[in-house]
Amino acid sequence: MQIKALAGEKPSGANLSAGAAQSLLLFGVTGDLAQRMLLPSLFALHCEGLLQPDLTIIGTARSALETAAFRQDTAEALRRFMPGYAPPQADLDSFLARLSYVPVDVTEAESFGALASAIKGSEDRGLAIFLSTAPSLFASAISGLEAAGLAHGSARLALEKPLGNDLGSSREINEAVLAAFPEERTFRIDHYLGKETVQNLLALRFGNCLFEPLWTAAAIDHVQITVSETVGLEGRGGFYDETGALRDMVQNHMLQLLALVAMEPPAQFDATAVRDEKVKVLRSLRPIDRETVVSHSVLGQYGAGAVDGQPVKGYEEDLGRRSETETFVALKAHVDNWRWKGVPFYLRTGKCLPVRQSEILVQFKPVPHSIFGDRGGELAANKLVIRLQPDEYIRLLVMVKEPGLDRSIRLREVPLDLSLSDAFANQRKRIAYERLLLDLINGDPTLFVRRDEVEAQWDWIDAIRDGWAYHGLKPKPYVAGSWGPSAAIALTERDGVSWND
Structure with missing residues (x-):
């Protein structure tokens, strides 16, 4: 990724937020997230004059x-x-000149004194804090910040997931945060919300009159959301085995995507309006509980196989011990409101699947009657595919006539593509954290997750886990490099639906 400002793109000082923080404090700066994402993102913003x-x-x-x-x-x-x-x-020299380092052990309150000295005057200049530590250290870190005078009224705090492992622990974290940072100064991160294509979902829905009139149960048959990974544990065995696919991916990323697909139009694009509509969706999710968890969920764990032609160990062999943690989950969800009554939302995510991709498929209903009869062939219902990664595009599949002079009108499905890579070929592909860090510095919480959203998500997830425990459900085995257990196929096929593989 070559970092350079495009001609005419570098903003002037007038384009920078007048309320921007002038000090950014990064906890866990020697960790993997900071090295891979945060520092490169800040460097890119620096090179483009956005800081x-x-x-x-x-x-x-x-x-x-x-x-x-x-x-x-x-x-x-x-x-x-x-x-x-x-x-x-x-550019490199001027960026490095911005940086300084202060060692702090967050479990020792006295070590925050040196930090306070290094950020002296932040009350007047504004302070943004990015807390990328283990959740077990959140409370002590926040207590240390408060004791050192760094939780003042012009300081805002960003929290990296996981924010607990169930509703109870999430509330404990939120209460610890609230003791020093009120909700309006708390920025909970879900990095999927920083992706350009996720934000384009809002633009597609609410910036065009073409789709919104059809965005209802009257025209949509079902929605699929897939987040698939080709990798296994990648050295995260300890964390992942305590978490599993449901809590690692569904509780945050996938439910946020579902909320963006299903939300009502907000009155305007601001933090309160957007997040109000998202939380309404999350609270409208029909529980998958003890009564429905067997028929509405599938959990799996990968065994030995091959991905991209390379042999892969099974999960337990990779982990080094026996485990009942799920590495795959598929769910059938419903949003019980007027707009989505009767429309199933199928969610699936897993590790060691055939391809790495994140996408949303909106399957429209077929036309009620074909005027072409047998001559036209079988009509396929329209599909809208929003690909988030690795390629970013929006694709609408429509029926058109095949070329020819015979009297038969043969129809064929063809894609109408909007490739964001092609449409904006002169724009650099951004890291999602660039958007989120810039919004944190500028104090815009629109793309961050509010407390009531997080707790609504955990409430729904906890019911599923309770149902699994009640019925003693164990992960079904699947071969690495496949699309998960066969039961995941049956989950949709019972409704006459096939996954968009």
Whole structure:
């Protein structure tokens, strides 16, 4: 990824937010997330002139580093994790000059004193804090920030997932945060909301009159949301085995996508209006509980197989012990309101699946009557496919006449594509964290998750896990490189629906 501002693209100072924080504090700055995503994202924003000229970035972790060593490590991380890395040396030097480092052990309140000295004056200049630590350290970190005077009225706090492992633990975290940072200064991150295509879903729905009149149960047969991964544990065995696919992917990313698909039009594009509509959807989700969990959910665990032609160990062999953690889950959900009455939402996610992709498929109902009879062939109902990764596109599948002079009118399904990569070929593909970090610095919470959203999501997820425990459901085996257990196919086929593989 080569970082350079396009001609005429670099904004002037007048385009920068007047209320932007002028100090950014990154906890866990030596960790994987910071090295792969946060520092590269900040560097990209810096190169394009999107950061305030006087913004300072203070990194902190337990490691006893000097600022010079931290800058050197950051330069190395940029080279490793930014393909095509070739910035002008002046851009690199000026970015590294923004950086400083203060070692802090968040479990020791006295270590926050040095941090407060390094950010002295943030009450007047504004402070944005990004807390990328284990959830078990959230409470002590927040307590230390408050004791050091860094939870003042112009400070805002961003929290990286996981935000608990059930509704009860999520509420404990939220209460600990609320003790120092009120809701309007709390920014809960779901990085999927920073993806361009996810934001384009809002533009597609609410910026065009073509789709919204059809975006109802009267015209839509069902919706599918798939987030598939080809990788296995990737060194995250300890975390993943305690979490599983349901809590790792469905509770946050997939329910946020569902809410964006199903939400009513907000009055305007601002944080309150957008998040009000999302939480209405989440509260309208029909529970998958003890009565319905057997028929409406499938859980699986991958065994040995092959992905992309490469052999893959089974989950338990990869983990090194026996486990009943699910690496795959498929669900049949319903949103019980007027707009979506009777429309199933099929969700699936898993590890060691055949391809890496995230997509939303909206399947419209067929035309009520074919005027072409047998001559036209079988009519396929229209589909709208919104691909989030790895390619980003919006594709509408429609029926057209095949070319020819015979009297028969033969119809065929063809795609109408909007490739975001082609349509915006002169625009650099952005990391989702760029959008989120910029909004955090500027104080715009629209693309962050509110407390009532998180708790509504956990309430729904907890009912599923309770149902699994009540019935003693165990993950069904599937071969690595397949699309999960055969029961996942049966979940949709019972309704006459096939997954969009």
